[in-house]
Amino acid sequence: GLLHEIELKKAQLPENLNPVSNDLINIRDIRKAELVCDGIVVNTFEELENEYVKEFKSIKGNGKVWCIGPVSAINKLSSDKAERGQKQCRFETLQPWLDSKEPGSVIYACLGSISGLTKWQLIELGLGLESSGKPFIWVIRENPKSNEIEKWILDEKFEDRVKDRGIIIHGWSPQLWVLSHPAIGAFLTHCGWNSTMEAVSAGVPVITCPLFAEQFINEKLVVDVLGIGVSAGVESAVTWGLEDKFGLLMKRERVKNAINEVMEKSEAGEERRRKAKQIGETANKAIEKGGSSYQEMEMLIQFVLQRTTEVAQTSS
Template sequence: MATIMSSSQIDHLHFILIPLMSPGHLLPMIDMAKLLSHHGVTVTIVTTPVNTARFISTIPRAVESGHRIRLLELPFPATTAGLPEGCENMDSLPSRSSIKSFFVASSMLQKPFEEAFHELKPPPSCIISGKNLAWTVETARKFRIPRFFFDGMGCFAFSCTHNMEVSKVHETVSEFESFVVPGLPHRIELTRARLPESLNPGSTDLIDVRNKMISAESVVDGILINTFEELELDYVKQYRKIKGCKIWCIGPVSACNKLSSEKAERGGGGKDAIYYLKWLDAQEPNSVIYACLGSICGLTGSQLKELGLGLEKSNKSFIWVIRGGQRSLELEKWLADEKFEERNKDRGLLIRDWAPQVLILSHPAIGGFLTHCGWNSTTEGVSSGVPMVTCPLFAEQFINEKLVVEVLAIGVSVRVQRAVTWGMEDKCGVVMRRENVKEAIEKVMERGKEGEERRKRAREVGEMAKRAIEEGGSSYLNIKMFIQDVLHLQHTKIGSQLCE
């Protein structure tokens, strides 16, 4: 039975968060730190110099608001592991071949972290790590504290993936032949061409990395998930049954950012936020499509042209987020040659590099979100209460699309037929077509009965998301139960030490 918490006991709890250095993992764990510290615990986030710079204003603002959040900055051994100097985040990897080196460098953080461990005050009560960081298992055992991992994937996607792994149903069909995922509360059809790389490998180069992650997942004291029970209750139940350990749904964690300043600064996207808001203020309510395909989208220029032309042909106002740097050179040349920005200046805004997504999605002018269906973006879209245009690319994104379009019925698919292989996008052929982008946008933005019903459902799900993290909500209560369980584990540890 868990110990009933007192404020003095909570004051002595200290949670160490060790995220994988990737936007999809780092951002939600910073949000999680805010949620945990709101309940009175001390939280330390392990980071590296380049990553610290991405949220240098976020943490001080949280501390000013009374949050007990600290940073433990460790040097990232990029060059030692064979990476370019300053390559400290997965969105800056130069190629697929550097992924292994990145995980080698990440594992080299173990020694400096353990050296710093004894200096941390109060003494750490637990480690919450990205599930991809296998070295944290050994460290937690060494210091005899519980280790939990943060799952960046939703319960629906996990259930689908697990049921396919067990049944191997996908192995009996051709590439584009539909099959039904067995054992689910809903009828979900997929094709092998749309499956995550773990189920449909386009290359064998990352098998060792993947196997280490899987083995680390099985050694855990519990799992925290960025979802809320009302969103996918049937699948939360399946997740719990399959995993057989304690599970806490604590999301959507991005909803902890309530002030415009918090939303603007999240992830380092605040410098031009005022300009974006002024542009949106000039638009009609529910009239703008916000299009963003994630932080590690590596689609070729020719494919991104199709997206841009689809946005243009829809005749809707739009914000389009594109990556900066070397990977966008072909696209930038096309944009300049075609005078794309000039001819769309009255209804189109392009944002390069990082955008304050949560801030933009919360603006009344946004009428739809064109997304790659990464889980963070999916939960952020859900929280915003706007319908989605789904354009999945890789990993479990095609499965998340099924949740949005078919289970929740708050989205319309661009009908992408094949997943790309991350880092090998130039070998994947045609992924999206401008006509399909245009049609999906028009359907999401239509004012007829079907469109109104979709918008109504999206608003209802958005309200549920906000209530989940408010005081008394399901995720709020799950965080309280999680803290209570850590406190109980700490007392059990102290008791066992006194008996030794």
């Protein structure tokens, strides 16, 4: 069983756990591949989920599990972090705007690159950001449905309404750079693993809005285990590609309340920020020379070289 008491509703379970789902077949294929592979490389670091890493390595038996993350933290220079985004992010606008804000005062909201949330769901998110009263950056990824929310933004003059304290990025953004800016106080995220690791390495508390796949499990990690997140109250998962068939999962009032809770100056809020900062420092130490992930990468390289030599000798 799990090493912590974690509760998930049936509606929050990954689709691949549904016995009639085609995804379950894919998971079974992955499990079969794990039995015959030379090892498994994981984008995490031992200190983040130490007990689970030990348990996973124990289950695998041969010990060929390498935790080399957070891989995004390899980008140390601001220019490197910025280049992870694309040019349409209006970088020249973001820099002075963020520099003008108080440290830890801005919400960065981005729900990933493959989510296809409906216009109504995105409207709820936008209104929640607006009603929170906090400065924010809202990233709206380009997808086949994005023209609907763009029309709403224009019709409602939403950007004009929030222009003094909000920026909307239409398309991609330099997420790693933004999260590393001192003005960012929290990351409203879908809890995809890459985004989760970027929040962790930046030392930023999170507001969780999981959508599908393993994202609800990631939410439990950051909220219940690590203590660096606040849930926006999403109670059920959507099926990717069929988002139109689901009702409103995020509601503006819950989004607003989660933002206010994560940004509050209470003892709980300060403790959440302290934990996030501490974990961020640990994450960055892990990839430095002598750190846990650095050592794991060295062992991985050594294993690959040794395995290559063995295969070459067998073939000759």
